[in-house]
Amino acid sequence: MNAIDGYLGDLDARLHGPSSAKTDLLTEARDGLTDAAEAYRAGGFDEAEAERRAVADFGPADLIARDYQAELGLRRDIRVLWELIVGVPLLILGWDFARGFGDWSRLGAPPSWYHRAIGAADTLAALSPVVAVAGLLAARLLSRRATGPVAARAVSWSLAGAVGLNLLAVATYGGATGFLEPARLIVSVPCAVLSATWILFSMRLTVAARSWRTTA
Incomplete structure (x- = not known):
């Protein structure tokens, strides 16, 4: 060799x-x-x-590998950020669309605290892709002005924040609805499918974000 x-x-x-x-x-x-x-x-x-x-x-291979590893992490994080930017808004729109297929009248009017909880979850869900976009902008700016590890670290924190906000939103949706009346999550087939899809999507984002941390 x-x-x-x-x-x-x-x-x-x-x-x-x-x-x-x-x-x-x-x-x-x-x-x-x-x-x-x-x-x-x-x-x-x-x-x-x-x-x-x-x-x-x-x-030295160890020093070059450190910079290359940062670049690999940056590319992986950017890909996950794009998945979140596209996926979360689609799920929000999909859930709003699916609500029209359910017979909500049989469930009764929810209390005021439930509306506040869902409003908070809506805000968290909307902030998630906003933080992800900020992460992409940070990647573009820092890649021009800083070393690879610095840019990778900034994007990594943005990804953690975006994924965390999405998880908190899903937990708030599910927790509040489960506490009030779990049947609201499956009031129709489209609602049940969207609920399950959002949960699985959130799990996938979490695994994708964590898998890089464990190999870095």
């Missing part, structure tokens, strides 16, 4: 994340190392020495 392949193998073993994104980063690294080695060969060094010098110039 030559010096470049050995270095890339070490780098690959240190990285965790989507395979396509890892492949892109490693391909960029290989191209840079190959170009540097060719320059050294043109300067009169033999192939082995040229590759060794190219690897040395590129930097």
Whole structure:
């Protein structure tokens, strides 16, 4: 195994994340190392020495892996943010549409505290994609002005906030409705489907956000 392949193998073993994104980063690294080695060969060094010098110039694998890992995390977080930005508003609109298929008159009028709780949940649900959009804007700005780890950290916190707000909204919806009358969640088939879909979607977002933290 030559010096470049050995270095890339070490780098690959240190990285965790989507395979396509890892492949892109490693391909960029290989191209840079190959170009540097060719320059050294043109300067009169033999192939082995040229590759060794190219690897040395590129930097220690542990330091490069740290920056690459931050980039992988940034890409993963941005993808999850987009899922939340699109998914949560669609679920809100879907639930409002599904309400029209239920016979709410048989359930009776809810108390005033329930309206306040649902209003609070609506606000939390609406804020979730807003925070996600702020995270994307932060990613764009910080990627130009700061190092990879700094931008990744900012987006990571935005993702945690957006996912947390969505989870709190779902918990408030379900908790208030379950306490008052669970039948309201399944007053019609569309309502039951939307309730289950929102819960599963929220779980998926949470797992996607946490899975990166456990591999970082």
